[in-house]
Amino acid sequence: MTTSEITAGGKPFVHYHAAHCETGVTAALFRDRGLEISEPMIFGIGSGIFFGHFPFIKFVGLPITTYRAQPGAIFRKAAKRLDGKFVMRHFRNSGKGMEEMLRVLRSGQIVGLTTNIYWLSYVPNRFRFQFNGHNIVVLREIENGFRVSDPVLDRPMDCSTEDLIRARFARGPLEPRGFMYYPVSVNLRPDIRKACIRGMLDTSNLMLRIPIPIIGIRSIRFLAKRIIKIEQKMGFDEACRQLGMIVRMQEEVGTGGAGFRYMYAAFLQEAADLFGSHDLQTLSQEMTAIGDTWREFAVVVARIIKKRGKQGESFRQAGGLMLICAGKEEELYKNLRNVAGRLKP
Amino acid sequence: MKASEVPQDNTIDYYEGIKRACYAVNDEGKYVIVPSSGWTEEEFINRLAVDELAVHVEKTRKAVLAGEKSPLAYHMERRQMIPKILGKTAGIAVFRVKRHLRPEIFIKLKDSLLERYAKALAVGTQELKTVPQK
Numbered sequence: 001m002t003t004s005e006i007t008a009g010g011k012p013f014v015h016y017h018a019a020h021c022e023t024g025v026t027a028a029l030f031r032d033r034g035l036e037i038s039e040p041m042i043f044g045i046g047s048g049i050f051f052g053h054f055p056f057i058k059f060v061g062l063p064i065t066t067y068r069a070q071p072g073a074i075f076r077k078a079a080k081r082l083d084g085k086f087v088m089r090h091f092r093n094s095g096k097g098m099e100e101m102l103r104v105l106r107s108g109q110i111v112g113l114t115t116n117i118y119w120l121s122y123v124p125n126r127f128r129f130q131f132n133g134h135n136i137v138v139l140r141e142i143e144n145g146f147r148v149s150d151p152v153l154d155r156p157m158d159c160s161t162e163d164l165i166r167a168r169f170a171r172g173p174l175e176p177r178g179f180m181y182y183p184v185s186v187n188l189r190p191d192i193r194k195a196c197i198r199g200m201l202d203t204s205n206l207m208l209r210i211p212i213p214i215i216g217i218r219s220i221r222f223l224a225k226r227i228i229k230i231e232q233k234m235g236f237d238e239a240c241r242q243l244g245m246i247v248r249m250q251e252e253v254g255t256g257g258a259g260f261r262y263m264y265a266a267f268l269q270e271a272a273d274l275f276g277s278h279d280l281q282t283l284s285q286e287m288t289a290i291g292d293t294w295r296e297f298a299v300v301v302a303r304i305i306k307k308r309g310k311q312g313e314s315f316r317q318a319g320g321l322m323l324i325c326a327g328k329e330e331e332l333y334k335n336l337r338n339v340a341g342r343l344k345p
Numbered sequence: 346m347k348a349s350e351v352p353q354d355n356t357i358d359y360y361e362g363i364k365r366a367c368y369a370v371n372d373e374g375k376y377v378i379v380p381s382s383g384w385t386e387e388e389f390i391n392r393l394a395v396d397e398l399a400v401h402v403e404k405t406r407k408a409v410l411a412g413e414k415s416p417l418a419y420h421m422e423r424r425q426m427i428p429k430i431l432g433k434t435a436g437i438a439v440f441r442v443k444r445h446l447r448p449e450i451f452i453k454l455k456d457s458l459l460e461r462y463a464k465a466l467a468v469g470t471q472e473l474k475t476v477p478q479k
């Protein structure tokens with residue numbers, strides 16, 4: 001779904017509804033400069049897909065599980081691989097940060113910002129958590145605020161100046177420190193084929209080759225085995241809280257479904273058309289199947305919690321589904337490495 | 346996931362009328378973005394987390410009314426903060442923030458300090474000294 005808008009420079013801006021904030025913003029900045037590129041393409045080129053389980057980093061008292069690369073990494077990698085020069089700035093002083101943003105907006109350039117989602121009052125209440133990695137695009141000034149395009153929402157929104165200052169300069173873990181970014185020059189004929197190959201190889205290395213059990217395939221296995229034994233270890237209620245958190249990370253935080261797996265399948269499909277490669281097409285279908293399994297995992301977890309573990313579904317089953325995902329994904333990234341290595345840039 | 350299988354469970358009060366994008370395969374086997382109006386399973390799990398926070402805030406509110414905690418504790422939790430984040434936002438050392446969560450110490454705070462807390466928490470200074478009765 002798309003909505004038309006205008007930027008401060010009077011240029012038309014098309015708001016695309018995206019699944020994820022960071023890829024949506026990066027794609028919007030490239031599109032504004034005239035390079036037509038889709039969200040899954042940015043996601044793939046920036047090596048966005050990932051898995052990590054960090055038992056020792058806690059968020060509201062629960063260990064963090066992530067299905068994507070760390071905030072900011074997708075943007076930086078995609079910008080580098082697509083040969084776009086970006087200005088990236090942090091600010092210590094909120095006044096200076098807002099001034100600089102205004103200056104850039106008045107010059108007719110849209111600006112990407114990293115914000116704290118809790119302070120953006122146009123976001124539905126249920127999604128407002130103290131999370132410092134939400135990305136938005138500012139289009140232009142309006143009375144008492146700014147017109148912003150939040151890719152996760154289906155239309156552009158208004159944001160008051162006060163909210164925006166709070167959101168940009170929120171404190172806490174991963175604080176944004178007024179982070180803003182905008183393109184200076186974008187290569188309108190980038191080597192997309194080479195960028196795709198680099199993205200794919202980087203992804204399979206990240207998922208397969210890091211020999212610690214909190215990153216990549218090893219991490220999925222590690223977590224799956226923990227889930228199987230979780231009830232004996234910490235009791236039913238705590239186990240439910242932890243599993244709930246995993247599923248929220250998978251389905252809720254703007255993933256496009258199944259913890260970004262569908263989005264990556266969309267990337268593989270687009271890359272398959274670009275290279276005319278049948279192998280990539282097959283991999284895309286396999287990725288869709290993996291996404292379906294992740295989805296099933298979410299359903300099983302929801303049922304465990306709803307029925308208080310009385311009927312059928314058990315933690316063993318949930319962990320088992322995750323082990324299946326791990327096996328399938330390992331196979332997929334190995335194949336991806338072979339296929340990507342043979343593609344001609 | 347096929348485009349026709351994208352959940353459309355219409356959890357309206359939950360999304361506040363905003364749809365979210367899902368990637369799904371259409372009839373020709375191509376990936377497209379399908380706006381979803383909600384998925385009950387996901388809503389259920391998110392509701393658990395939201396309710397848990399609400400229960401926590403409610404518990405703190407009662408503790409404040411009973412005189413066990415200061416109103417600052419309530420306003421801090423309402424903003425989903427912890428002393429560390431609040432301390433950084435207001436520019437006050439964490440150990441002082443923790444002390445200020447005790448009612449007998451909070452009541453003696455200077456106005457200048459209260460203003461800093463009020464600004465950090467985006468509430469009025471008068472509001473900061475009280476909690477809602479229900």
